[in-house]
């Protein structure tokens with residue numbers, strides 16, 4: 001499988017027995033929006049596909065549970081930083097669960113790794129990459145000669161981009177590793193002891209520390225939204241490279257944005273779309289389908305109309321799955337049909353699907369392959385016997401589950417003998433136009449949780 005590496009700007013083969021993935025998680029000060037959902041779904045799909053290919057995968061995603069925004073919200077709500085962080089950590093986990101995102105192998109939090117962060121900073125100071133300034137610690141950018149390589153920014157651009165001009169810093173580009181405690185930090189309890197005095201870690205150092213602590217260096221894949229390339233990942237790479245002396249990450253993977261009705265999502269525009277609101281209206285799998293319907297390196301535009309159409313397309317796939325499963329349950333109940341092994345050709349779809357996913361995780365194409373597969377199934381489903389239908393269903397479910405669809409799907413059972421007799425009795429009643437009896441039997445089934453469907457091929461059922 002090849003992935004586009006932001007650092008080298010080339011497509012690179014994913015290599016190794018175990019693929020270690022680190023993805024930047026959310027800052028836990030508010031509910032998560034569909035931009036967060038995209039990153040979660042994209043990297044979950046990458047993980048699922050690598051596992052499908054037979055790689056062992058270790059997946060780590062952090063929570064930034066100490067941050068200016070958390071401190072501000074805690075002050076506003078007169079709570080501790082911890083209460084705010086815990087609440088929104090849990091809300092995030094609830095949200096992504098509805099999108100069928102598999103739990104990470106570890107969800108480290110900054111607040112639980114202050115010691116490792118201090119060690120990391122100490123090491124950078126000893127190696128002369130960092131300096132202490134009145135309780136703050138800064139990374140001295142000009143010493144790290146490869147700074148700017150990830151974001152491909154010139155020195156002038158980099159100088160322009162610094163948002164915290166501070167006369168005391170040695171260079172305008174220097175960024176904070178440790179921040180001296182301010183009054184408001186004490187008020188909400190976001191203060192930790194360090195060799196440089198009370199304070200809290202800067203944002204970038206946490207990811208260098210947590211990724212190397214949990215995965216070692218170098219590790220295979222570092223993911224995140226493309227807004228993180230600068231300054232966050234540029235700084236993270238600088239810190240880790242400076243400490244370890246080599247490239248810390250093999251492939252940097254960045255997903256593009258979600259816009260809303262053609263505009264960038266932002267608090268000031270008031271157009272932030274929360275995950276939970278979309279899930280409530282359209283369902284989690286439909287949102288997942290929508291987010292995967294574009295290539296991860298293209299922007300995707302959210303609108304209710306786009307979601308409605310994604311939901312419809314997703315349901316087409318689901319209906320095919322149900323049709324196959326209903327057919328199997330029907331044949332198992334009323335007797336299998338004769339058929340030849342010959343024409344079943346699933347390998348072609350598997351190959352097309354893998355080719356799409358191998359090509360820089362092209363989920364847009366992979367979804368198109370699933371639809372081709374579904375169309376094929378719809379054509380042959382009433383000609384196959386149970387064994388061939390089972391093979392078809394397995395294959396369809398397996399590819400779908402790489403994209404995280406139909407998670408926990410429950411198979412439709414065959415009917416018990418007395419229920420099968422009732423179905424025949426009802427079909428007879430319908431033929432005689434005794435709709436009263438037919439309705440009565442349908443209701444009896446409904447009470448048992450079985451929904452009878454009258455199709456052109458006869459009675460089928462769902463549970």
Ligand SMILES: [Zn+2]
Pocket residue numbers: 023024025207232
């Ligand atoms: Zn990060």
